[in-house]
Amino acid sequence: MASQVAASRPPGLADVAARAGVSHQTVSRVINAHPSVAPLTRERVQQAIAELGYRPNRAARALVTGSSHTIGLVTVKINQYGPAQTMLGLENAARAAGYSLSVSILDDATAGAMREAVDTFVAQRVDGIVALSTYDDAAEALAALDPVVPLVAVQVGGAEDRPAVGVDQETGARLATRHLLGLGHRTVHHVAGPADSQEARGRIEGWRSELLAAGAPVPEDMLRGDWTPSSGYLAGKVLAARIRGGEDVTAVFTANDQMALGLLAALHEGGLRVPEDVSVVGFDDLPEAAYFTPPLTTVRQDFAELGRRGVQLVLARMKGEDLHPEPVPPALLVRSSTGPSPARA
Structure with a gap:
């Protein structure tokens, strides 16, 4: 009976030590990334862990x-x-840094809900906390918190009191706007995201700043959506009607790719060709963006790099280091949805 129990129990520290031919203290040092283990010994222990399927408690x-x-x-x-x-x-x-991620997804970013989530993490003895703070209510809730473990904000679009990292939204919007102006368009219209989104406001600021820097007129009738294709479709219907009414709309920068998808559908229904009649640029670089009709010119956000810098920031704060990461730079990806202004084609 004893042998059956031993065979069925999960492998432990002693089993790894026996397989690797080292002491259990050495196995513990390897698991905890202690620097005083020789490389060959560390490799042998890691191989034993993999072979046995050992999972540390x-x-x-x-x-x-x-x-x-x-x-x-x-x-x-x-x-x-x-x-x-x-x-x-x-x-x-x-995971690459040797940590696991415990996730709390809130329905609403109220101060109470945010505080409860943070208190729960503290009770679970997490080493640090990362908060995605893209909306005003989340940012305001975070500002009121002072947990006993490091708390950093990720993907913010504006000023933030606590340590934070994000993608440079303004530069991304300027890249999109500059691209369209460079194709000869007199100005660029914008379909913005929600008013309470810090990212949306950053993209508005970049769009407006680039138009002003180029001496181009800033359209006063900016449209808004809610990030969804349906809201982009409604904005596209409005723009198509304006074009049919004689308004000079030849270039549109949408605040995300999903709204751009709806916009493209509405322009097509309105008998307008992209990019021959209207050029369109999105933001995010959805995996599907290259397969839109036509393939969408867009601004890519490097979410993998954003995650790396976010984890780097919280680990630095856990060590007491005063790290201030640079914003993650965006990149413009030019595809077939943009072309010369019809007046200059």
Whole structure:
């Protein structure tokens, strides 16, 4: 009976030590990334761990080391592409650094909900907390928190009091606007995101700043959407009607690719060709963007790099280091949805 129990139980520290031919203290040092282990010995222990399928007991490690090797992530509206990809980037970066990611997804970013999520993470003995703070309510809630573990913000679009990292939204919008002006368009119209989105406001600021810097007129009738294709479709219907009414609309920068998708559909229904009649630029670089009709010119956000810098920031704060990462630079990807202004083609 004893042998059956032994055969069925999960492998432990002693089993790894026996397989690798080292002491259990050496195995513990390897698991906790202690620097005093020779490379060949470390490799032998890691091979034994892989062969046996050993999984360290994180709760026991936390009691011994004072660290759970877990980072808490609190976020809202994870159904949107940007926050979802940011979460994946953070999870991959945390795993690469030897940490697991514990996620709390809130329905609303109220101060109470945010505080409860942070308090729960603290009770779970996480080593640090990352908050996705793209909306005003989340930013305001975070500003009121002062947990006992490091708390950093990721993917913010504006000023932030606490340590933070994000993609340079203004530069991305300027790249999109500059590209369209460079094709000879007199001005660029904008379909913005929600008014309470810090990212949307950053993209508005970049669009407006680039137009002013180029001496181009800034359209006063800016349209707004809610990031969804349906809101982009409604904006496209409005723009198509303006064009039919004689308004000079030849270039549109939409604040994300999903709204650009709806916009393209509305322009097509309105008998307008892209890019022959109207050029369109999006933002995000959805995996599907290259397969839109036509393939969409867009601004790419590097969510993997954003996750790496977010984890780097929270790890630095856990060590007491005063790290201030640079914003992640965006990149313009030119495809077939943009072309010369019809007046200059």
